[in-house]
Structure formats: C-alpha cells, structure tokens
Amino acid sequence: MITQFRVGLRLQRFELAAVALAVAVLTVSALVVRARLDGIGVTPACWASWFGTGNGTPGICTPGGPAGPAQTFLEMNESEAGRVMAAIALLPLAVGLFLGVGLVAREIEGGTAPTVWALARSRSRWLAGRLLAPVTIVVLLLAALAISSDVLWAGREPWGPALRFDDAGLHGPVIVAKGLAALGLAMLAGAVVGRMLPAVIVAAALAVVLYLGGEVARGLWLSGEASRHVVVVDPAHGVDVELGFPGGTFFSGGWQTADGRLLDDNSALALVPAGQEPWAWMYANLTPVQTGVPGTLYPEWARLETTGFAVIAVGAVAGTFVVVRRRRPL
Amino acid sequence: MTPALEASGLTKRYRRGRPLALDDVTLTVPPGSFVALVGPNGAGKSTLIRTFMGFERPTAGTARVTGVDVHRDPRGALSAIGYVGQTPGLYRELNARDHLALAAALRPSFDRDEAERRLKALGIGLAVPAAQLSGGQQAQLGLALALGTRAPVLLLDEPLASLDPLARREFLTTVADAVTEGTTVLLASHIVGDLEGFCDRVVVLAPARVCLDADTAWAQAHHTLVPLAEADGREVIGSFADRRGTHTALVRSDEPVAKPASLDEIVLGYLASRRESRAAA
Numbered sequence: 001m002i003t004q005f006r007v008g009l010r011l012q013r014f015e016l017a018a019v020a021l022a023v024a025v026l027t028v029s030a031l032v033v034r035a036r037l038d039g040i041g042v043t044p045a046c047w048a049s050w051f052g053t054g055n056g057t058p059g060i061c062t063p064g065g066p067a068g069p070a071q072t073f074l075e076m077n078e079s080e081a082g083r084v085m086a087a088i089a090l091l092p093l094a095v096g097l098f099l100g101v102g103l104v105a106r107e108i109e110g111g112t113a114p115t116v117w118a119l120a121r122s123r124s125r126w127l128a129g130r131l132l133a134p135v136t137i138v139v140l141l142l143a144a145l146a147i148s149s150d151v152l153w154a155g156r157e158p159w160g161p162a163l164r165f166d167d168a169g170l171h172g173p174v175i176v177a178k179g180l181a182a183l184g185l186a187m188l189a190g191a192v193v194g195r196m197l198p199a200v201i202v203a204a205a206l207a208v209v210l211y212l213g214g215e216v217a218r219g220l221w222l223s224g225e226a227s228r229h230v231v232v233v234d235p236a237h238g239v240d241v242e243l244g245f246p247g248g249t250f251f252s253g254g255w256q257t258a259d260g261r262l263l264d265d266n267s268a269l270a271l272v273p274a275g276q277e278p279w280a281w282m283y284a285n286l287t288p289v290q291t292g293v294p295g296t297l298y299p300e301w302a303r304l305e306t307t308g309f310a311v312i313a314v315g316a317v318a319g320t321f322v323v324v325r326r327r328r329p330l
Numbered sequence: 331m332t333p334a335l336e337a338s339g340l341t342k343r344y345r346r347g348r349p350l351a352l353d354d355v356t357l358t359v360p361p362g363s364f365v366a367l368v369g370p371n372g373a374g375k376s377t378l379i380r381t382f383m384g385f386e387r388p389t390a391g392t393a394r395v396t397g398v399d400v401h402r403d404p405r406g407a408l409s410a411i412g413y414v415g416q417t418p419g420l421y422r423e424l425n426a427r428d429h430l431a432l433a434a435a436l437r438p439s440f441d442r443d444e445a446e447r448r449l450k451a452l453g454i455g456l457a458v459p460a461a462q463l464s465g466g467q468q469a470q471l472g473l474a475l476a477l478g479t480r481a482p483v484l485l486l487d488e489p490l491a492s493l494d495p496l497a498r499r500e501f502l503t504t505v506a507d508a509v510t511e512g513t514t515v516l517l518a519s520h521i522v523g524d525l526e527g528f529c530d531r532v533v534v535l536a537p538a539r540v541c542l543d544a545d546t547a548w549a550q551a552h553h554t555l556v557p558l559a560e561a562d563g564r565e566v567i568g569s570f571a572d573r574r575g576t577h578t579a580l581v582r583s584d585e586p587v588a589k590p591a592s593l594d595e596i597v598l599g600y601l602a603s604r605r606e607s608r609a610a611a
Contacts (some may be wrong), residue, residue: 001435003431003432003434004435004436007424007428007432007435010424011421013423041413101422111417112421113419114415114419116432116436116520117385118411118412118413118476119432119436119437119479120437121405121409121436122405126436129435129436216510328380328385328386328557330380
C-alpha cells in the first residue's frame with residue numbers, strides 16, 4: 001500500500017500540486033479576510049446602533065451616516081468574504097473532478113490498465129491502492145479549507161446568532177464530503193467512459209448536478225421543516241425574520257386554525273362565510289402565522305447534507321469498483 | 331498432463347450483426363511450448379489472448395489456463411499468467427525501479443531481484459523514466475514485469491509490432507530463455523519471419539478460425555512450394571504470387587519434403603487458402 005501510495009502521488013503530481021496550490025490560496029485568503037474583518041474593530045455597541053436595537057455611537061455606526069467601521073466591515077464582508085465563499089462553493093467540486101477523472105480513465109486511455117490489471121490478481125485491490133493517495137490528499141486539503149472557511153464564516157456576522165443558515169454548505173465538514181462525492185462521481189465517469197476528454201465532460205455535468213442537487217435538497221428540507229416551525233404574527237408589527245427565525249429563513253405567511261392546521265391565504269379565504277368581510281373574519285377567527293426555519297436547526301441540516309454527500313461518495317466509489325471489476329481494460 | 335492453455339469451442343462476437351471475432355476456436359497448448367499465434371490484422375489474435383486473460387467474456391466456449399476456467403476463477407487463472415500487450419503499458423513518468431516496486435506491491439510473489447537482474451543484464455537503467463527508454467527497452471521492461479511474476483504461462487499480444495529488427499531479436503531471445511526454464515509462451519504476431527527458429531509450434535488464425543495448428547518442425551518438413559502450374563495431383567493448401575510475380579502453390583505432403591517451405595511461406599499459403607475459400611463462399 002505504501003508503494004501504491006507513493007506511485008499514486010507521482011502519477012498525479014501535477015494535479016495534486018495544482019489542487020494543493022488552489023486550496024492553499026483559498027485557505028490563506030479566508031484566514032486573511034477574517035483577520036481583516038476583525039481588524040476593523042466594530043464594537044457590539046456599534047452593531048446595536050447600526051441595527052437600531054441599541055444606543056451605539058451615532059453617525060459612524062448608523063446607516064447613511066459618514067463612512068465608519070460598520071460600513072467598512074459590511075463592504076469588505078460583501079466583496080472580499082463573498083468572493084472567498086463563492087470560490088469555496090466551487091473548489092471542492094473542482095478538486096474532486098480534477099483528481100477523480102484520471103484515476104481510472106487515464107489508465108485505460110494510456111494503455112497501462114492491461115499491465116496493472118494483469119499484475120494485480122484483484123482489480124479491487126489495485127483500485128484501493130490507486131485511490132489511497134488522491135483520497136488522502138483531498139481529505140487533508142479540504143479539511144484545511146473547511147476549517148478556514150468556518151473561521152471566516154464565524155466572523156462574517158458578529159451581530160448575528162452563532163447558528164445560522166447563511167453560507168449553508170460553504171463551511172465545515174460538508175466541504176470535505178462534497179469534494180469526496182465529486183471525486184467519486186468523476187472517478188466513476190472515468191471508469192465507465194474510459195477516455196479522458198469525454199469523461200471530463202460527463203464528470204463536469206455530474207458536478208453541476210451535485211451542486212444543484214445540494215441546493216434543491218436544502219430547499220426541500222427547509223420547506224418540510226418550515227411547516228413545523230410556526231411563529232404567530234403580531235398584527236401590529238408583523239414578524240421580523242431575525243426575531244421570528246433568528247439566523248434562519250422565513251418561508252411563507254398563512255393562517256392557523258384552532259385545531260392547528262396551517263392554511264395559505266386562498267384556503268383561509270375559502271372558509272370565510274358568505275356576507276362576511278374576509279380579512280376581518282380571518283383575523284377574528286384564525287391566527288395569522290408565519291413559517292420558517294430557525295438557525296438553531298442548521299447543525300441538523302449540516303449533518304444531513306454532509307451525510308448525503310458522503311453517501312454519494314461511497315456509492316460512487318463502490319460503483320467504480322464494480323465497473324473496474326467488469327470492464328475491459330481497453 | 332494439464333495443458334498450459336486450452337480453448338474449447340471459443341467463440342466471440344463483439345456486437346450483434348458484426349462478424350465473429352473468434353469462431354469455434356479449439357486449441358491446446360502443452361506446457362513448455364513456444365507457440366506462435368500468427369494471422370493478419372483483425373484475425374482475432376488479440377481477442378484470443380484477451381479472452382485467456384479474462385479481459386473478454388466469450389460468447390460461447392471455454393478458455394482454461396493451467397486447467398483453471400478463466401471465467402469461473404479469473405483470479406486463479408490470472409495468477410498463472412504473465413502478460414505483455416501491444417504497447418508495453420508503462421507509466422511514462424515512472425522509472426524501471428518504480429515499475430518493479432509497483433509490480434511487487436500488486437503481486438506479492440513478484441520476483442523483483444530477478445527482474446532487476448534481467449534489466450541490468452540488458453543495460454537498461456533502473457532510474458531512467460520509461461518515457462526516456464527506447465522502444466526496445468520499453469518492451470524489455472514490459473517483459474521483465476511479466477517474467478517477474480514467475481507465472482508458468484506468458485501471453486504476448488503483438489509486442490514485436492513496433493520494434494526494430496535488433497530489438498525484436500533481443501526480445502525473442504529473452505522469451506526463448508524463459509521457455510528453456512519451463513515457461514509456456516503464446517506469442518501473437520504478424521511478423522512471422524522473426525519467429526522462425528524460436529517457436530516450436532505455429533497456430534495460424536485466419537479471420538476468426540484456426541486454419542493451421544502444428545508443430546513447427548513438422549509443418550516445415552511437410553510443406554513445400556511449387557509453381558502453381560506444376561501442382562496438379564498434389565495437396566494444394568493455397569497459392570500466392572512470389573516476388574517475381576510467379577504464382578506459387580504451397581503443397582502439403584505426408585512424407586518429408588526435400589525443400590521445406592519457410593514458416594513465412596507456410597503461413598502465407600494458409601492465409602491464401604482461407605482467403606480463397608472465403609472468396610468462393
């Protein structure tokens with residue numbers, strides 16, 4: 001295994017070096033941006049004043065006032081931190097794609113597969129050894145990126161709750177799981193197609209599906225959770241999402257019946273007896289509510305998302321083993 | 331004694347509607363033989379070797395290596411095989427020492443010392459990346475990887491095709507040395523002339539079917555060339571035009587002939603025979 005690890009490193013040294021460089025640049029960027037945000041030194045009182053919930057320094061700590069630390073922080077948060085987070089959204093997929101496609105496809109296209117498959121009595125054993133170097137490197141690099149992205153994320157909203165859905169999927173262990181899922185799918189595509197260029201195209205398409213799939217899955221989960229988290233609307237003030245669902249996400253408004261059923265406006269209007277003023281009747285007989293998901297549920301979602309990507313990674317790797325065991329080496 | 335290689339009714343069709351790549355091929359190779367598997371491009375030589383390797387699943391029939399059914403026990407069969415393909419299948423960026431280390435990691439029984447000794451004897455630098463080795467040296471490295479397995483059967487799928495004459499001779503000499511040590515060799519090639527004096531058995535595979543499977547010495551002793559016009563009453567295998575454009579017939583005789591045909595001529599005659607019978611059909 002050590003020999004195969006060493007050989008794996010040498011065979012993919014250019015890809016590994018490029019990936020390591022990209023991850024290092026992004027990891028350092030995340031830490032630097034966090035340090036720059038901290039360096040602005042916006043005080044809690046200033047944030048309180050900015051959001052109108054306290055008595056901070058007037059002027060430089062109020063929107064529309066002269067440029068001050070809060071303004072500088074928010075601009076840097078949007079531009080520099082936003083760019084780093086956008087790159088973090090793509091890098092794990094790119095890393096997986098870059099390292100995964102060639103693992104089997106290049107062996108087949110380059111004509112080395114018949115040699116090594118003839119030497120290795122078990123193709124599974126060969127593949128396990130071949131996987132060792134890229135998987136180890138991907139895990140180590142993306143773990144470093146995950147830690148630095150967590151550090152940046154924690155500093156982006158010093159006024160907000162510690163648990164929140166902002167930058168969901170862009171920090172923490174999900175980065176490693178996403179990278180491994182992309183690597184597994186790219187490797188599977190390479191094993192099935194057996195040619196580098198077509199495999200890159202297929203793997204890139206799968207990476208896009210993986211990314212969009214993550215977004216869609218989060219939307220579905222949030223919508224499912226939202227129906228279980230109901231906040232009663234104060235008719236005088238409505239519900240501020242930050243108060244009703246701190247760190248979370250507002251989903252929709254509606255009405256709740258006395259027996260606990262949730263209704264949207266149309267369903268509620270259908271209940272209004274003939275001759276009644278609809279809205280007055282609804283306010284009198286139903287409870288106006290809003291549904292959403294509080295930020296405290298983020299860890300639950302993060303666990304699910306990480307598990308989902310890990311399952312895809314394991315499935316794709318298992319699929320690659322099956323393909324490699326059965327396919328021609330040509 | 332269990333044959334080293336055995337094909338029984340081996341048939342392979344890659345896709346429905348396409349011609350057969352192997353058509354009911356039956357073949358037995360005794361241990362210790364050096365068999366030349368010859369035939370034109372597309373005759374099915376590589377398909378036959380890849381079927382013995384377990385790389386191709388036959389449409390019908392069975393392939394056995396040292397008595398082990400390749401498709402029932404692929405690992406068992408593969409453990410008895412050393413293989414060199416049409417290209418040596420080397421990693422360009424790895425040197426010979428890395429290749430030997432990798433082979434030893436993949437197959438614990440790999441004899442790394444013996445393979446190193448073989449390469450050193452041929453003057454091949456162990457620290458030189460494969461990409462910087464000549465074609466002949468790359469072929470020798472591929473062969474060292476196959477021989478290092480100490481497998482009793484060596485399957486060579488047209489490894490000579492891209493080598494110059496000197497490299498071909500060196501390669502064949504190494505293979506012949508392995509045969510004297512008891513290895514069974516099945517070498518596919520369409521360069522027949524070089525094999526004369528090395529192989530002890532010849533199998534001619536004309537598109538998809540075996541049309542000659544004979545001991546080389548016997549085949550040479552019982553085949554001769556005669557002008558086609560003088561071939562009446564003799565067992566004509568096939569005819570072809572020689573270098574001067576004269577139509578020559580390969581004839582087979584039950585008795586040893588005075589002027590034996592070369593292996594090249596015998597193969598030409600059988601290929602011509604197959605072509606004629608296909609044209610007639």
